[in-house]
Amino acid sequence: MEGQGRGIHAPSRGVWQLTGDVDVARQLAAAGFDWVALDMQHGAVDRDALLAIGRALGDVGANVVVRVPGVDPVAIGNAVDVGAAAVIVPTIGSAADAAAIVEAAYYPPLGQRSWGPLTDLWGGDAPDPAAANDAVQVIPMIETRGALEDVDAIAAMDGVDALFIGPFDLSLSLGMTIDELLGATGDDDPIPTIVASGARHGKHVIAFAGVPTRVPPFEAFGITALAVATDLALLHLGAERALGTG
DSSP, rough: OOOOOOSOOSSSSEEEEOSOOHOOOOHHHHTTTEEEEEESSSSSSOOHHHHEEEEHHTTTTTOOEEEEEESOOHHHHHHTTTTSEEEEEEESSSSSHHHHHHHHHSOOTTTTOSSSOOGGGGGGOOOOHHHHHHHHHEEEEHHHHHHHHHHHHHHHHHTTOEEEEEEHHHHHHHTOHHHHHOOOSSSSSSSHHHHHHHTTTTTTHHHHHHHHGGGGHHHTTTTTEEEEEEHHHHHHHHEEEEEETO
């Protein structure tokens, strides 16, 4: 798909990388997705892999975003220091958590990020603080009951660029199945509530589909920025197609 600049924009189609393999990252970056998300929470992307992938993708102009492990200023700092175009943050439990991640991702006066871009290690671009603040997106995940209750305050927050629906944890926290969550279409139901808060404050909503079959239900809510598959899902889908078993 045609890129729309750094970060995650709407509409867009992204891919989620669970493996920490550099060659897989380069293949995904060249495949035509709008963005590649490196998963440091539930994937095999540790700090060493993050550095290696950041270095490997630094010369291909890939639109790389990072899901950090949680509300952790050090992890957020590492992600943006490597050159991530956006930081997706899970385990947000309140508006206070959202304020903490904004503070961690931006240099003063917007936040308290410490200076130390790692892109210098491989001769990459190291923008000045003001340019760096303009170049990064901060995207809290709405996947807990607390985040859902505070979603309007989170969406209204300066420095929050978008809202990201994590459907698996959101459904777990609400005592629902994924199908029940996606089938709840009333104005006061979880996904419509998140979408309405985003629209009210000019913040687009992104969601993790994980597999292509889960894309249409999200699109029915008006969500057009989606992680349509993981690297492992693409591997399985390709194997099924090659074997004629899909």
